[in-house]
Amino acid sequence: xxxxxxxxxxxxxxxxxxxxxxxxxxxxxxxxxxxxxxxxxxxxxxxxxxxxxxxxxxxxxxxxxxxxxxxxxxxxxxxxxxxxxxxxxxxxxxxxxxxxxxxxxxxxxxxxxxxxxxxxxxxxxxxxxxxxxxxxxxxxxxxxxxxxxx
Numbered sequence: 001x002x003x004x005x006x007x008x009x010x011x012x013x014x015x016x017x018x019x020x021x022x023x024x025x026x027x028x029x030x031x032x033x034x035x036x037x038x039x040x041x042x043x044x045x046x047x048x049x050x051x052x053x054x055x056x057x058x059x060x061x062x063x064x065x066x067x068x069x070x071x072x073x074x075x076x077x078x079x080x081x082x083x084x085x086x087x088x089x090x091x092x093x094x095x096x097x098x099x100x101x102x103x104x105x106x107x108x109x110x111x112x113x114x115x116x117x118x119x120x121x122x123x124x125x126x127x128x129x130x131x132x133x134x135x136x137x138x139x140x141x142x143x144x145x146x147x148x149x150x
Contacts, residue, residue: 016042023049032061040070047073051080054087056111063122071132078126078135081119082142120147 017034019042031053034046047065050058058080065077088111120143127139 014038017046019045019049022046023052026053026055028053028055028058032058035061035065040068040073043068043070043073044076047076047080051076051083054084056084056088059084059115059119063119066122066126071130071135074126074130075132075135075138078123078139078142081123082146085115085119085146 016039017030017037019031019034022030022034028050031046031050035043035050037043037046043065047062050062062077062080062084066074066081068074068077123139123143123146127136127143130136130139
């Protein structure tokens with residue numbers, strides 16, 4: 001289940017979204033809608049923007065893009081997922097738990113469990129079965145960086 005309520009049905013608007021503006025605004029809803037845009041470059045750009053923003057709520061929208069028909073979109077989704085994992089987990093790995101309040105620690109623990117059970121298995125499958133060799137290698141590199149957090 002997605003945390004985002006879409007304002008329009010996917011692909012309803014033919015106007016190309018301004019991804020830079022949406023990223024600058026942190027507009028997660030419009031960026032996740034752009035993941036369904038007919039143009040693969042737009043879908044790839046939306047995935048990249050979501051990765052840059054680093055909001056964990058975007059994972060539910062990015063994970064299915066690992067199976068997109070466009071290899072550039074699949075790669076962008078894998079990279080975005082890796083960025084989100086690094087941005088959300090790395091700061092907490094660097095700071096010992098004793099420096100975090102219990103609420104932050106519990107949130108971190110739940111996030112780590114969710115990523116371990118959903119994102120990592122999909123990334124592993126992508127790294128093994130992706131047709132595009134470059135995308136497979138990038139996914140393996142992403143996995144090698146993020147698996148250290150688990």
